[in-house]
Amino acid sequence: MPKSLNDNICNEVMFSKLFKKHYQNLYSYLYYKFGDYLNPEDKAQEAFTKLWQNCGKVTPEKAKSYVFTVGNNMMLNEVKHHKVVLQHQQTKPRSHTNENxxxxxxxxxxxxxxxxxxxxxxxxxxxxxxxxxxxxxxxxxxxxxxxxxxxxxxxxxxxxxxxxxxxxxxx
The missing domain is CATH 1.10.10.10 (Winged helix-like DNA-binding domain superfamily/Winged helix DNA-binding domain)
Known part of the structure; x- marks a missing residue:
């Protein structure tokens, strides 16, 4: 049984349809969940970039799940990064020595x-x-x-x- 054209999202037309259909939903999901501070628009675009890079591995049925998972993981990584940055900002350098x-x-x-x-x-x-x-x-x-x-x-x-x-x- 030959594969149909719809089994491959490496096709620009198919990818474009997926992007137009799911981009706004992904952006809204990331915005509502994490707020505007972590730039959800960039993360949504990066999620679709990763989808394009892995287009041969992801089927059209799983594309929506893939971009939402990737976008969510990117935002979570960004949150972790900001926590580390905050911890380092709160750490004060030693202003004293142990010498009397x-x-x-x-x-x-x-x-x-x-x-x-x-x-x-x-x-x-x-x-x-x-x-x-x-x-x-x-x-x-x-x-x-x-x-x-x-x-x-x-x-x-x-x-x-x-x-x-x-x-x-x-x-």
């Missing part, structure tokens, strides 16, 4: 001592030290930039570290 005020004060004092100690280094020691420890450059790179030997860079960094240890007394 004494620790924070000691940390500030330490940074001030460190900055003062770095300021007391000679220019050559300070340059080599900061290029190595702050910028993360290797001894060979610093030597090339300063036009000195790698051994000279090592010596400058070593002297800078020794002076910093003595001056800060906490390293």
């Amino acid at each position: 005020p004494e620790f924070l004060m000691q940390e500030q004092e330490y940074l001030q001592k460190l900055q003062r100690a770095i300021g007391n280094l000679t220019e050559s020691e300070r340059t080599a030290f900061l290029m190595n420890r702050v910028e993360g450059k290797k001894h060979k790179e610093i030597a090339a930039l300063l036009d000195i030997s790698a051994k000279a860079v090592e010596k400058r960094i070593y002297r800078a570290l020794s002076k910093l240890r003595v001056e800060i007394e906490e390293l």
